[in-house]
Amino acid sequence: MSRLYTLNIEQVTNGIKNEEFTSEEYVSQIIERIIKVDQKINSFITINDNALVQAQQIDKKIRSGSTVGSLAGIVVGIKDNISTAGLKTTCASKMLSDYVPPYDATVIKRLKDKDAIIIGKLNLDEFAMGSTTEWSSYGLTRNPWNLDYVCGGSSGGSAASVAAQLCTASLGSDTGGSVRCPASFCSVVGFKPTYGLVSRYGLVSYSNSLEQIGPIGRTVSDVKKIMEVISGKDTNDNTTIDTRNNINTNNYDPEQKNNQKIGLLRELINGADESVYQCIYSAIDKFNKFGFTYEESSLKSSEYALASYYTIATAEASSNLARFDNIRYGFELNPDDYEWNTYFSKTRGNFGDEVKRRIIVGSFVLSSGYYGKYYLKAQRVKNLIKHELKKLFKEYDLLISPTVPVLPFKIGEKIDDPLKMYLIDINTVLANLAGIPAISIPIGFKNGLPIGLQIMADEFQEKKLLDISEVIEKSININTSYPDL
C-alpha cells in the first residue's frame, strides 16, 4: 500500500494488527518521507536509527499471535526537551549538544509500553523559550503551509511534522501555549492537559509550575488516544494527581454533547486580527447549528495574564537552567586552566540570546528587594485568574477564543522585538496560569495560512473538552486537507 503516512492512529493500528500492511512498511514509508520532505521544513533534530528494528519486532509479535499494545506501530515524534534513553536530547541548545539521557521520561515509557515507535526528536525554540521555533541552535522550522512563514512555537517541530505527515502524532510541551500556538499555525490539533494530569518526569523543566506535556495530532480522536496512554499518576512526579478521584464529569452526559453552554471571551477576541476575528465567528456559526448555547463573556483579569506569566516563567527558568554548567554533562570543553567560576561563565555563554534574556529577567524578579514587587505579585495575579475562571466555569461548560490573535507571520518578522513576540501568547497563557485543560483545533485559513480555535474547560474536564472538540471539529470539517510538500 502506498501513502500510508496519511493514515490516522486508528487506521495505522488496525492496518498493522489486521496485517493489511506491516509496521516495517509503515515506518519505511515515514522515514522515506522524512528524508524527502524534512529538508524543506526542518522539523527533526534527531532520527531514531532503531525505529525500523522496533517495527520489525512488532511485526514479529503480530505474526506469532502475541498481543500488542493499543498504539502498536504508530510513530510518534518527540519534542527534543523530553528525555529519551539512548537518544540525544538537546533542547535545541548548544548547551546539550552531546547529551544522551540515561533514562526515559514517563511519557516515553508509557508510549513504548503500548508499542508506539519513537521516530525521532523534534525541533523547538531553545529550552522551549519562544513562540516561533526560530530560536533553535539547529536552525528554524518552517511552516509546512507556506515555507516563508513561521510554524509557531515552541513545539514548532512537533506541529510541523504532524502537519507534514512525517509522524502519526507527536508530543510537545506547553508552558504558555507552546503546544497550542504551533498547532494553530500548522492547522493541527494540539492539547494542553490539566496541570498534574501528565507526568513531567523527563521533561527538561522550563517553568515547572505552569507546563504540561501535551499531544499534537491531525484529529481530536488521535489526541485522545495519545492522552489515554500518557496521562495518570506517576510516582516519579510528586505533582501528578490521582485522576480516579479527580476526573469530574458532573453535569456532563456524553450522550448530550450538544447541549452545552459556550462562552466566547470578549477580551481575547477583541484584540485579534480582522481575519482571525472573522474566521472565529464563521466557525461559531457552523457549530451553533449543532445546538450549543453560545454567548459572549468576559475575563477582566486577562489583561494582567501575560505579565504574570512571563514573571513566573522566567523566575523558575532562571533557577531550572542553573544546572547547565557542563560539569556533569553537556558538550566537550576541557576544564584545564579554568577556575570554576570562569568555567561556568565560559560554558554558560553558550545559551542563545532569548534564553539569556529570560535567565536575566528571572534572576532579577527573584532578587531580594524585588521578589515581593514582581514574583509575589505575579503569583497573586495567577490566583486571581484561577479564581475568576473558576467562577466563569460555573456558568459555562467551555470557554473559547482564538488560539493566537494573529495569523502566522513571516520568518524574521518579530525576532528582534521580544515584546511583540511575547504578545503571541496572550490568549494561551491563561490555561497555564489556571492549570486548566485547553485545546487548539483548526477552523480555517486566510490567504492559505491556518487559524485555530482555542477551547478551554475547567480542571480535569478533559473528557467533556475532548468530546465536544470532536463535535466542533466535525462541524467545521477541514481536517481532510494537508499541505502539499
Next chain:
Amino acid sequence: MTSSLPVKIGLEIHCQLTQLNTKLFCSCYCNYREKEINSNICPICLGLPGSLPILNKKAVEFAIMISKALDCKIPELTVFSRKNYFYPDLPKNFQITQYDSYGTSTSIGKEGSIKYGENYKIARIRRIQLEEDPGRLVYENGRTQALIDYNRAGVALVEIVTEPDFVDPKEVRIFLNKMTSILEHLNVCNTNLEGSLRCDANISIGNGKKVEIKNIGSFSDIEKALTYEITRQKTMTIHDIEIKAETRHWDDKRKITKQARSKEEEEDYRYFPEPDIPKILLENLSLIKTSELPDERKSRFINDYGLSEHVAQVLIDNKDLADLFESAIKIYHSPKSISNWIVSDILAFIEYDSSGKKTITDEMKIDAKHIAEIAKLVDDNTINRSTAKSIISRIIKTGELPSDIIKKEKQTTTIINDETILLESIDKIFNEEKKATLDAKHNPTAINFLLGKIMRMTKGRADPKITTILLKKRLDEEV
C-alpha cells in the same frame, strides 16, 4: 572593662538523618560512606535534565520527631524552597531547603526550647528544617583540579537553629552533648559517623556585630573555635577596632578562624518556593510518637534503679553507655554496682572520637555480659576490686569472659578465704617478722603492718577481713 562584655552565641546544627534508608529526594542509599566514588547516584541526585525530586516521607517524620523532642510548634503545612547559588558540588546549582520569608514560615518545627546542664538552663530553638546535603569536593595530591564526588548529594539534613542564648563556650559544649544524646535517643542520626553532625556558630560581644563561624568539622573543635573567636573579638574591642559583620572559617589545622567574605558582599540566594514538591500537610504527622528521650530516661534511672543524679547523667549523656547499662542489668540485676563499674572504670577506657565524643569502638571487645560478670564476681567476693580492674583492662582488648579467666587462672585471680591457706601465710610472716610480731601483741598499727605484708605476699588476693580476724586470733594464741 572588656572582660565583662556579655558574649552571645547562637548555633546552626546540621544533622544528617543517617538512619534513613534513602536520600531526601531519590532512592539512592543514605549511607554513602565507603562507597566507590560517584557510584551512589541517579538522575535525581545528579540533577540530570528532566529529573524531579520525590520527597522521602520518612525524612519529614524524622524532622517532626526532632521538633517534638525539642518542644517546637509544628505548623499545619510546610513547603520547600530553592536556595540558588553556583557551586560545583551542588548538582542543580540550587539547594532544596526551607526558608522563612514574607510572613510564611516553612519550617517543620519552630519556637522550641531545650533544657541542659546541671542548672537546667534553657536554650531557645528558633527553627528546624529539612534540606539536602551537597556533594563533596575531593582534592588529590599532585592534582591541580578538584574532583567531585556526588555520593553524598541529596542526603537528608535537618538544620537546627538556636537563638543566641549561650554565654560561653562551655555552655555550648554541654548543650551539644545533650543535643547529641537526644538525636541518638530518637534514633535518627548515628552521631558517631564522621560528618554526621556539623555546626556553625555566630558570636557577638557587647554591642558588636555578629560574626559567623562556618566549617567547624567536629563538636570537639567548637569550644576551641569559640574561645579563639571570643579572644579575637575582645582584643579588637580593647584596641578600639570595629568588629564587622562577616563570615569566618575555622581552620582546622591552625586552630584559628579566618575571614571568608564580608557580609556586604553576601550572595543573594533568590529563594522561591520549590514548584516540584507540593505542600506537605503536617497535621497527621505531628501525632508521631517519639521514643524515650534522655530526660525521661534519666528520671527512670534515678527512680527505678536508685542511681545518683550524677551517675544517671553520665550514662544518659552517651546513649551507648546508657544502653550498655540497661543490657547489663538484664543479665545481672545490680544497677548500682553495674552503673558504678561503667562510670568509674569502663569510661576511662573509652576514647574521644573525631567528633569529640566518647565512643565505644569496635576495637573495644567489652559488652553487657562482661560488665555483668565483673559486677557479680566482685559482689560475690570471688575477686577483689583491684583484680577486677586488671581483668577489665585485659578483656577490653581480648574479649575474654571474666568467668573464663577466673576458671583458668584461679591461682592468681580469686580471693583467698580458705583459713588453712591464710594461716600458713600468717605463720610464714610471723617467722620473717619476729620483731613486728612481738610488737603487734599490744600495738594495733603493727597488726596493719603484718596484714600489709600478707597482702603483698598473696598479691592482694587474701581476704582482708578474714585475714585480720585470723591474725588477731593467732597473736593471742602466741602468748
